Amino acid sequence: MTDKFSKIAKRMKSNIIRELLKVTGKPGMISFGGGVPDPETFPRHEMAEISREILENEYRYTLQYASTEGDPILKEEFIALLKRENGIEGLELDNLLITVGSQSALDLVSKIFLDEDSIYFVSKPVYLGAASTFSLRSRQYVYMNLTEDGVDLDELEQSLEEIKTRGDIGKVKFIYVISNFHNPGGVTISLAKRKRLVEIAEKYDVLIVEDDPYGDLRYDGEPIDSIFKIGGKDRVLLLKTFSKILSPGLRLGVVIGNHDVIRKMVMAKQAADLCTPSLTQRLAARYLQRHDIMAQIKPTIALYKEKKDLMLAELEKNFGDMEGFHWTRPDGGLFIWFTLPEGFNTDEMLEMGKSENILFVPGIAFSLDDTCKNSMRLSFCLPPKNDIVEGVRRLKKVIMEYGKERNLL
Structure with a gap:
């Protein structure tokens, strides 16, 4: 067979x-x-208490199918979290999609953007989860070497100019970066490079896919404004996750972006898995309401x-x-x-x-x-x-x- x-x-x-x-x-x-993550870091007692309550009192939601777009309560709480912790404002519910972890989000990105002749930019080394799903759709990748302060933007701009010169700039679909504490590289894109990256993307009219699963796990130094905050939702698609700050077993990711892009991702998700589990979504939502997750x-x-x-x-x-x-x-x-x-x-x-x-x-x-x-x-x-x-x-x-x-x- x-x-x-x-x-x-x-x-x-x-x-x-x-x-x-x-x-x-x-x-x-x-x-x-x-x-x-170290299992001893999971807030299991708090989550156990919430789980019992939402199963007994909110069973009509938690044990039922959910909307493809995601739990509106969770989305509201996450919008508030992004505003409070990251200074990101102006988001509405239709700017967010709740996915089954970030890997599902990456797969949806590949489905709605990549054809066999599509061109996309990734770092070298590249996160293998992104590489595996992107390469299934297209092998037309272009590398950006990773340096101590992020991807090499001189290489990026030179490659984009060469692609434009040969008349293929319309085939370039996105630039994929991990902004904070790169997987596997460990490096962080500097503020100067984030601003320049947005400028380059504007110049060549290319989408930036900013993957940020680790940004909340900072041990040294000061936080840096996200590329999404700098470039806005019409230029940048932001991927976040609960896997590293709450529990990977919840399998919850969040995509934030332009509502037209989010809507197309919703359609792709309907064909893939219908909806993200309502139980884990509501559990995360009630957790955010009751606890300061950043303090936790x-x-x-x-x-x-x-x-x-x-x-x-x-x-x-x-x-x-x-x-x-x-x-x-x-x-x-x-x-x-x-x-x-x-x-x-x-x-x-x-x-x-x-x-x-x-x-x-x-x-x-x-x-x-x-x-x-x-x-x-x-x-x-x-x-x-x-x-x-x-x-x-x-x-x-x-x-x-x-x-x-x-x-x-």
Whole structure:
């Protein structure tokens, strides 16, 4: 029956992080793999209380089909949150769509914008969730290399000018960026670059898709205005999520943008899954009404900062004096991008890592052209602090063994 698969089905590949999760339960395994929040940070007692109440008292809503657009109470609360915490004003209910997590939102973006000949811009390295869904629709991507303060905008503008010169600017559908604490890169786009990015998008009449799942998890430095706030809803589509600040198990994402774009996404969602679960939406809505979510996550931020600083310190202790090894130093989020000297292949190293009970995500997973082979993504949010120390030690053992086998060290 495989000969009956569509072209899109034939291009599908297994998500390496989903595969790694299958072995994280192995006794003694330490995982720096998935960006899985620490379960001890979930407000389970508060959510249990709310869950009982909304099941007993709001069952006509919570146990029924919901509208495709999303729970209006949740949307109202999120609009208030965006105004209070991010200074974003002027939003109405039809500017928001509630999705089944951000991955669903990315899939809807690809469905409504990308044809086989469509052109889109992504960072290098690129978030694999975005890469996997965008590449199913079109392989006409253009890279923007990632630097310490975000994507290389000189490359972006040069590429756009070349595309315009050959008469294909109408095929450019969007520029996809992660504004804060990039996954996997860990870097944040500076304010100057955010403003210039909007100017470039205006010049070439291109949409910006701003993915911001980690912006609320800032450990150092001051918050930066979102690209959405700078560029507005007619130029920028903003993706947010509850997965990192409340619970990934709720599977709740939010898309904010121009009402015409949102309406088209609603149509695509109706064909995909009809609606986001009403129970989890109302649970999040009542939680936002009763609790200051930003105050509630302060202990989470303090915990993740400790873990992040510890992993950075252990990387420095183990690799700081080794030539050709370098890593990003994020101010927030969940990830560190660790780059080894040329010649190392972290995909090949993965099996060695499994045998030493240490997991990471090979860099090739974050490319569309099988590059980034000498890099890996390390996540510090889930492992206990003693496992971070031991995990980096195991990682060094794997790297040293691989390097010596191939005469790289």
